[in-house]
Amino acid sequence: MPITLVNPMNETTHPAAAAPPRLATLAGKTLALVDISKPGGAVFLDRLEGLLRERYAVGRVIRESKPTFTRPAPESLIEKLRGVDAVVEALAD
Amino acid sequence: MLEQGQQSPSIPGGISGSPAVVVFLETDCPTCQLSIPYLNRLAGDEGDGARVIGVSQDSEEATREFVARTAATFQVTLDPDLAISRAWDPVAVPSLFLVDAAGRVIETLIGFDKDGLNAIAARLGLPQVADAYDGAPARKPGCASRHREPAGSAVLSAPVVVHRATAPQAARITLEDGEDAHEYCRRVFGDALPVVPPTVERVERMLRATSLAPESIIARIPPCYGEATVEKIAANAVMAGCAPEMMRVLIPLVRAVCDERFNIHGVQATTHFAAPLVVVNGPVRGELGFACGQNVFSNVARANSTLGRALQLILLNLGGARPDGIDMSALGNPGKFSCCIAENQERSPWEPLHVELGFRPDQSAVTLFAAEPPRGVSEHTAPGARGVLKAITRALATVWSYRACLHYEALVVVGPEHARTIARDGFSKLDARRFLFDHTGIPVRAYDGDGGEGTQLAHLYEQVAIDGEPCYRKFRSLDSIRIVVAGGAAGKFSAVLGSWGAGPRGSQMVTYPV
Numbered sequence: 001m002p003i004t005l006v007n008p009m010n011e012t013t014h015p016a017a018a019a020p021p022r023l024a025t026l027a028g029k030t031l032a033l034v035d036i037s038k039p040g041g042a043v044f045l046d047r048l049e050g051l052l053r054e055r056y057a058v059g060r061v062i063r064e065s066k067p068t069f070t071r072p073a074p075e076s077l078i079e080k081l082r083g084v085d086a087v088v089e090a091l092a093d
Numbered sequence: 094m095l096e097q098g099q100q101s102p103s104i105p106g107g108i109s110g111s112p113a114v115v116v117f118l119e120t121d122c123p124t125c126q127l128s129i130p131y132l133n134r135l136a137g138d139e140g141d142g143a144r145v146i147g148v149s150q151d152s153e154e155a156t157r158e159f160v161a162r163t164a165a166t167f168q169v170t171l172d173p174d175l176a177i178s179r180a181w182d183p184v185a186v187p188s189l190f191l192v193d194a195a196g197r198v199i200e201t202l203i204g205f206d207k208d209g210l211n212a213i214a215a216r217l218g219l220p221q222v223a224d225a226y227d228g229a230p231a232r233k234p235g236c237a238s239r240h241r242e243p244a245g246s247a248v249l250s251a252p253v254v255v256h257r258a259t260a261p262q263a264a265r266i267t268l269e270d271g272e273d274a275h276e277y278c279r280r281v282f283g284d285a286l287p288v289v290p291p292t293v294e295r296v297e298r299m300l301r302a303t304s305l306a307p308e309s310i311i312a313r314i315p316p317c318y319g320e321a322t323v324e325k326i327a328a329n330a331v332m333a334g335c336a337p338e339m340m341r342v343l344i345p346l347v348r349a350v351c352d353e354r355f356n357i358h359g360v361q362a363t364t365h366f367a368a369p370l371v372v373v374n375g376p377v378r379g380e381l382g383f384a385c386g387q388n389v390f391s392n393v394a395r396a397n398s399t400l401g402r403a404l405q406l407i408l409l410n411l412g413g414a415r416p417d418g419i420d421m422s423a424l425g426n427p428g429k430f431s432c433c434i435a436e437n438q439e440r441s442p443w444e445p446l447h448v449e450l451g452f453r454p455d456q457s458a459v460t461l462f463a464a465e466p467p468r469g470v471s472e473h474t475a476p477g478a479r480g481v482l483k484a485i486t487r488a489l490a491t492v493w494s495y496r497a498c499l500h501y502e503a504l505v506v507v508g509p510e511h512a513r514t515i516a517r518d519g520f521s522k523l524d525a526r527r528f529l530f531d532h533t534g535i536p537v538r539a540y541d542g543d544g545g546e547g548t549q550l551a552h553l554y555e556q557v558a559i560d561g562e563p564c565y566r567k568f569r570s571l572d573s574i575r576i577v578v579a580g581g582a583a584g585k586f587s588a589v590l591g592s593w594g595a596g597p598r599g600s601q602m603v604t605y606p607v
Contacts, residue, residue: 002267002268002269002270003267003268003272003274003290003292004265004266004267004268004292004293005265005266005267005268005274005277005278005290005291005292005293006263006264006265006266006291006292006293006296006324006327006328006331007263007264007265007266007328008263008282008291008325008328008329008331008332008406008410009282009319009410009411010314010317010319010320010410010411010412010413011260011261011263011264011319011320012260012313012317012318012319012320014318039549067598068598068599070356070358070359070363070594070598070599070600071356071358071359071598072358074234075123075234075236076234079236079237
């Protein structure tokens with residue numbers, strides 16, 4: 001008699017979100033730089049922000065931080081990021 | 094937002110004549126989804142509870158789908174133009190208004206709050222609706238109410254229902270004739286150790302040991318949030334080699350591991366060593382054969398080995414933190430095969446861990462601690478308590494990194510011989526913990542300006558004198574150190590298990606009744 005197994009693996013499906021189109025230019029765009037709150041993240045993002053302003057003429061830069069790197073970003077942080085053109089999330093150690 | 098004492102505006106269906114609970118909901122709000130079973134309980138199984146009126150801020154179709162998937166049993170009214178929402182003005186969803194028979198607001202609750210829900214149930218003369226140990230957080234903030242969102246931001250893509258009550262039956266996999274079931278499991282399920290093939294018959298045997306419905310979702314396992322139905326838990330328990338009776342421990346353990354305070358999301362994804370250590374207390378140790386004596390950390394008993402292994406398989410197979418993928422641990426931890434001990438209450442001179450944490454001695458409990466592998470402490474010559482405890486402080490000083498203080502915790506597993514020596518000198522368990530707290534410090538001279546880990550935060554550390562030496566105190570508080578007694582009767586050894594990042598921003602120890 002054939003053996004039948006019960007699938008022990010995850011079968012939960014989450015609807016995939018389509019990636020937004022790539023930005024053609026950064027000039028004049030609003031960017032959010034999100035620090036995940038590991039030590040050194042701000043050092044990296046400060047430099048990145050400088051480069052984005054100097055070389056790519058970005059419009060506005062929003063700086064946000066996760067309360068802790070150990071957990072997913074809370075809804076309240078995601079809400080603050082709605083409407084920006086792009087988000088850069090960065091970590092450092 | 095309407096406040097206590099204000100008259101409530103009208104609502105379809107009316108609220109006059111009897112007290113009612115009006116709750117504003119969004120179909121894509123995870124906190125609203127989380128709240129549904131509790132609101133169902135407020136409404137009562139057979140309409141014998143409170144009158145609960147849900148107000149959905151989303152479309153009829155989204156609301157119908159939401160009600161079906163979350164198994165909401167109370168009336169849900171639509172608010173398509175958000176007129177009701179504007180009149181009641183909840184700041185967030187879920188927002189709950191308890192309204193008296195005359196339509197006056199007598200209580201409000203914003204977000205999910207177990208104490209608040211139980212208080213409302215009590216005001217209505219109903220039994221408690223929120224169990225502290227069901228795996229859900231004590232509190233969870235919700236989302237902004239739709240009518241307060243900026244115009245145009247409320248466009249819904251397909252709402253993601255993350256808190257449905259049940260999931261479909263697990264898929265059945267019929268093997269080809271001649272296919273070796275063990276080889277199939279190794280090839281397809283991909284575990285590093287052989288498993289017991291989860292045949293339909295074995296899983297059914299496991300399911301007969303619980304009264305829970307197979308399709309009930311016990312928890313969603315981070316970091317990929319796979320739904321742990323009772324059936325999926327049973328299939329993994331079979332693979333781990335558990336006896337069916339182990340389901341009574343495994344179900345609360347799965348709830349506990351998904352308790353947000355434990356933060357298994359971070360524990361599973363970190364580059365650090367941490368792995369969940371299970372500590373079993375109470376009568377269930379004897380009933381199911383948990384070992385608490387010699388070789389307690391190793392392969393001494395089926396119960397310990399299979400419970401720890403079942404938990405790990407569930408984390409891997411349903412949580413998705415595979416050791417070659419999302420589980421990014423740099424060096425790993427042998428505890429990721431299985432890590433489960435029981436407290437040797439019979440050889441302990443002190444109250445057991447679960448009693449210390451507020452449970453009764455006749456209750457059984459499982460405690461989870463995100464632990465590094467054990468550091469052994471040998472102390473065979475110290476004549477008394479102070480000498481044994483001082484030896485333990487030297488291992489405690491190395492938790493996380495020698496000079497890193499304040500942000501870490503430790504579980505000290507005291508061997509029975511050490512425990513006897515310590516207690517003989519009159520130390521209670523609290524005395525022993527206090528001694529360890531007071532005497533574990535890092536000499537200030539070790540902070541010699543090289544900028545290494547732990548030195549940058551030295552300005553935050555508390556400086557104390559330990560045996561005349563200026564030191565930084567290693568731990569934040571007495572509660573950063575817990576003690577359990579375990580191990581064999583012979584051998585003057587103890588073990589120190591360091592934590593992952595501790596506290597609300599890391600992982601907190603959780604204890605659930607069995």
